[in-house]
Structures are given as structure tokens and as C-alpha cells.
Amino acid sequence: MDESAVVRITEIDNEVEAGLLDELLEERGIPHIIRCFHDAVYDGVFQVQQGWGCVLAPEEHRQDIEAILHDIRARFPADGDGA
16 A cells, blocks of 8 residues: 555554554455554663554544544453443
8 A cells, every 4th residue: 555645643551452443444344554653773762752652544434534543442341441
């Protein structure tokens, strides 16, 4: 995918969330790039500042991606209080 044709859609909180989102977007045929902010040289300092990573995709897929991520977060809350 041409990275010039994608925009930053949303932040990703952790590796598990990234994996689930990647799998679901692949299943639906939604073009995307999952970008992790970890940099071994700086020992992950950018993840502390910017979060785990982000998803990049064509703008026309924004609503679908945000809805899928919302569903993931509803089913698997980060604080462990979910069903």
C-alpha cells in the first residue's frame, strides 16, 4: 500500500489491541498499516509519550476502523472491568 494514500486514523493502546485490530481489518479486506512507536535505540520512550502505536489507512475507511476498535475496547477493556 502506498503510504502517501493513508492518514492517521486512531491511536492503539497496546500490542494485544493492535493484533486484534489487525486481524479483524485483514478479515474485512480493509487496507491498513499498524505502526508501533517502540524504538529499541531509545528504549521505548516514544511509546510513553505517544502511546503504543497507531493505525494508518485510507480516509474512506475511518468510520469502519473506529467502529471495529470501539467494539474491541468494549469487549476487552484495558482496566479489566469488562465482560
